[in-house]
Amino acid sequence: MKTDKEIIKEQEKQIYEMKQYISALEQENALQKQLAEMLERQNTVLQQHYKEYVDKVHQMMKDFEA
Numbered sequence: 001m002k003t004d005k006e007i008i009k010e011q012e013k014q015i016y017e018m019k020q021y022i023s024a025l026e027q028e029n030a031l032q033k034q035l036a037e038m039l040e041r042q043n044t045v046l047q048q049h050y051k052e053y054v055d056k057v058h059q060m061m062k063d064f065e066a
Helices: 004-065
Strands: none
Touching: none
């Protein structure tokens, strides 16, 4: 049977490991937020390029018809 001291030591070790795990998850979360923000910016740029392309094609079609 384990002594109170041994039980406390095991619990402290488990708490330390959980804190490490939580810290790693927080870091991963922060990186994923940065990635999401970067992808949103890229998406905005791509949408703008697409709009410009469509506008130019429409203008070319109008010019061709005239």
